[in-house]
Amino acid sequence: MILSGCVAVTAAWAQRPAVHAVVDLAHEFSFYADGRFARQYLDGHKAVTSWGALYRLDLTNANLLVLLACAPQLKYVPEDVAAIQGFLSEGGGVALFGVSDSGPQNELARIFGATFAKGARPPLRPVEALGVAEVQGGVGMRLALEQPDRWTVLVSDAGGDPVAAMRRVGKGRLLVLARSLAGQRPDASDPVNAAWLAPVLERLAAGKPVDPSRPFRGRGLTPGDTVEDHDGLKLHYSDYLKPYARAMFDISQRVKPVLEARMGVPLSEGMASEIGLLATGGGGFSSGRVIGLAVWWGGFPEREDSMIEFISHESVHSWVLPFAEIWNEPIATYVGNLVMIDMGHAEEANRRIERTIAGARKHDPEMRLYDLEGKSLSGAPRLEGGALRDIHWGKTYWIWEELRKERPDILARYFQAKRRLAQPGTVTSYGPNETVAVLSAALGRDLFPWFREHGFDVARERSQVL
Ligand SMILES: [Zn+2]
Known part of the structure; x- marks a missing residue:
């Protein structure tokens, strides 16, 4: 009986029913939930994200709801639970991912008779009908099921406890599983278990036909x-x-x-x-x-x-904007630190500035070796990874701190000069040469020699800013 549900999984794969999936972002935002999950597991189907309250979303033309996480500060409010139950009773499929210490996910799972508990024992074993030899991830969480005979276990641990299980609720199906059975990287480079999870999601959605010709929208x-x-x-x-x-x-x-x-x-x-x-x-x-x-x-x-x-x-x-900076990330935080100083958090802000500069000094004690991309004019090996990050951030901070010693308002002067000199009509790109040209104008003296002394391959002739 347990296996018959799973045999149907493979049959459903052959038919490929249309899936209209909603991935919930409102209970917990992540870049992964915003499109990456769908790219990994719902290839060829329609998927939208929901940034607003779940119970306000029109689920009429949806047949799959993906609940990846809920922040500990929030929970599924009664209106959400009613919307989820209503969706299930109409045949919709719900995939509820969880970890053992996620209070809100657990609270929701318990309504349907499942609890995310600690302590799965590796290796995990897929049921035969999934058609795969092994399962990735999932270690650390097992499911406690109140009425095991109502569930179809898809994956269990070495001790026989379930880690992923599916049951019928109304006309629909609920899948409860460990969060680590799916990917999480914002670049979507880790489609773990896609070979069996993708067809299982199609099976989940199969109880509620959707109309691909009718509108299906999420909420941004x-x-x-x-x-x-x-x-x-x-x-x-x-x-x-x-x-x-x-x-x-x-x-x-x-x-x-x-x-x-x-x-x-x-x-x-x-x-x-x-x-x-x-x-x-x-x-x-x-x-x-x-x-x-x-x-x-x-x-x-x-x-x-x-x-x-x-x-x-x-x-x-x-x-x-319109021109991003060569030090786009570090300067954004650096300005944040200056604003912290102005708003009464000078001690903490200065600590952060010093710490960031110290990170660069580990690789470039005199600040003469590298540019912001870790390249060297003096033949030092190119930096990568953490060292490159240290230089990119720390050298940016150091440059601005040095310039600020000379002119405390250099930052404001720089952005004023940038607005004046780097207009989209006259400048097509804004790189290191343009940056130094604008900085020179802001400071009132030629900074090209100074930047060259400190490892930057820059020249005024190469700048679009005159
Ligand atoms: Zn940023």
């Missing part, structure tokens, strides 16, 4: 469930993040004028005009117009120093 970061308009600045957030919205808006508003003073120029028109809140403590992004901010970054809202650095960082990415 903008517009969020709530959109607040503050004199043109739009703040988007899901219902789940409402408790953090006020604190996030407040700090972003306090950072902005301080940042603008440091940058010396206002944001370009339309840039960073929308902020979306992300349910994560790690990572954010800037697309120019939209900035995505992690609401629990650096212990926020209890602590705000790292959040100041982070908001500044993402804002600077928008601020420097």
